[in-house]
Amino acid sequence: MYQFSGKLKTFSLALMLLGVLGIAYGFFSTPKTIEEAKEIIAHQSSHGDAHGTTHVTQESNAHGSNDHHESASGVHGSDTHVDKEMSAHGAHNDDSHAEHVLHQLQNRPWSALYVPLFFFLGLTLLVLAFYAAQRVAQSGWSIVIFRVFEAITANLVPTSIIMALIVIATAMHFNHLFSWMTPGTFDPASPNYDPIVDGKSWWINTPGWVIRSIVYLLLWNAYRWIIRENSIKEDTANDGGKTYKFNYNASVVFLVVFMITETLMSWDWIMGLDPHWFSTLFGWYVLATLLVSALTVTALVTIYLRSKGFLPAVNDSHIHDLAKFMFGFSVFWTYLWFAQFMLIWYSNIPEEGTYFVARFTEYKLPFLAMVGMNFVFPILLLLNSDFKSKPWFVIIGGIVILAGHYIDVFIMVMPATVGGQWGFGIPEASALLLFVGIFIYATFSAFAKAKPIPEGNPFLEESEHFHYYNIEHSGESSDHH
Secondary structure (H helix, E strand, O other), X not given: OOXXXXXXXXXXXXXXXXXXXXXXXXXXOOOOOHHHHHHHHHHHHHOHHHHOOHHHHHHHHHHOHHHOOOOOOOOOOOOOHHHHHHHHHHHHHHHHHHHHHHHHHHHHHHHHHHHHHHHHHHHHHHHHHHHHHHHHOOOOOOHHHHHHHHHHHOOHHHHHHHHHHHHHHHHOOOOOOOHHHOOOOOOOOOOOOOHHHHOOOOOOOHHHHHHHHHHHHHHHHHHHHHHHHHHHHHOOOOOOOXXXXXXXXXXXXXXXXXXXXXXXXXHHHOHHHOOOOOOOOHHHHHHHHHHHHHHHXXXXXXXXXXXXXXXXXXXXXXXXXXXXXXXXXXXXXXXXHHHHHHHHHHHOOHHHHHHHHHHHHHXXXXXXXXXXXXXXXXXXXXXXXXHHHOXXXXXXXXXXXXXXXXXXXXXXXXXXXXXXXXXOOHHHHHHHHHHHHHHHHHHHHHHOOOOOOOOOOOOHHHHHOOOOOOHHHOOOOHHHO
C-alpha cells in the first residue's frame, strides 16, 4: 500500500499556505476608490512607451473618454457655454473610464483565482470522464492505472467547493467578473441596459446561472463518489459481476450527462464572460483543452508513482499509450482552435472578430506562445514513437503542454474580466500554487486509501501483459500480441 509521505504532504500544505497568503495580498493591494484608479491610469499613460499600455487608449475609445474636446479658448472663448459643457462632458467620461478601470483592477485577484480554479476543476473532470470512457469501452490496457484516475478525481471535491463559493460570491456582486450581472443590464429604463444581452435573458440570468452551476457540480461529484466506492468494492466482490456491471451502467449514464453539462458549463463559466460573443465550437474547444491537460496530468502522476515502485504492473507500453493520447488530442485541440479562429477572422464580422482582436492586440505574446506550446512543441517531441515510451521525454512534453493550456484558459478569462490591466504577478502565481497544492494533497492522499491495483477487474490480466505493437514486432505472429 502506498503511504502519503510526510515530505510530500508538507510540501503541498506549504504551497497552499503560500497561495492563500499571496491571494490575500492581491485582494488587500487592490485599489478601492476611483481616485486610486485615476492615479494608476495617469501612471500608465506616463509610462506608455515603456509598458506598451495601448489598452488605456482602447478602453478610452470604448467608454467615450477620447471624446474629450481640445481646449476651445481660441475658437469659442474660455467662458462660453459650449466650453463648459465640453468640460463637464469630459469630466464625466473621465470618471466613467476610471470606474471601468477600477472594476478591472478589482477583478484581477478574482480572475487570478478563477483561472487556475477552472483549469484544475476542468482537468479533474476530464480525468473522470476519460476514466468513465475506459469503463464503457471495456478497455484492457488502462486497468492498471485505474487507481491513478480515481485518485486524481479526488481533486474534484475541493475544487467544486471553491467553485460553488465563487459562484455564490459572484451572484452576490462581490466581483464584476460577469459583465451581464451589472445592475440595470436587463432594464430598458437603465443607462446600463444592454439589448443584446437582454435578448439572451432566457439563458443569461442570475438565478438560472447559479442553479445550473450547482447542479453541474452535484452531478459530477455524485458519479465520482459512486464509482470510487464501487470500484473499491469490486476488489472483494463475489457477486457474479454485478458490481462490475453496475459500474459500467453508471459510467454510460455519466458520459451522457457529462457531454451535456460540459457544454453548458463552458457557456456559463467561460463564454458568459463575453456575453456579446458566441461560438458554436466553443464547448468542444474547451473540452479539448481540458482533455489534453487531463491526460498529461495522468501521465505525470503515473510516471511518478511508477518511479517510486507503487505501480509495478505499469510498463513502457502504458506510458506510450498515454503519450499517444496526449499527442493525438493536442492535434485535435489545434484543429478546433484553427477552425474557430480562421473562420471568425476570415469572415471579419465585428461582433465575432472582437473576441480575437482583444486577445491578439493586448495579449499577443501569450496568445502566440500558447499555439506553439500546445501544438508545435508536442508535435516535435511526441511524433516519434520511441520518444513516447521514454518517461523523461513525456515529462518535458507534459510540463510544456500543461503550461500552454493554462495560458489558454488565462486568455479565455482575462481579456473579458481585466482587459488591459493584466499581468502575471503575486496574485496569479499564488493562486496557481494554491491549486497545485490542493491537487497534490487530494490526489496522493486518495491514492493511499485504496489498493494501487484494482484486483477485482476482469480485464486486469490483459492490462498487466499489455504491450503496444510497433515496427520491432512487425515480423511476429499476431498471436504474440
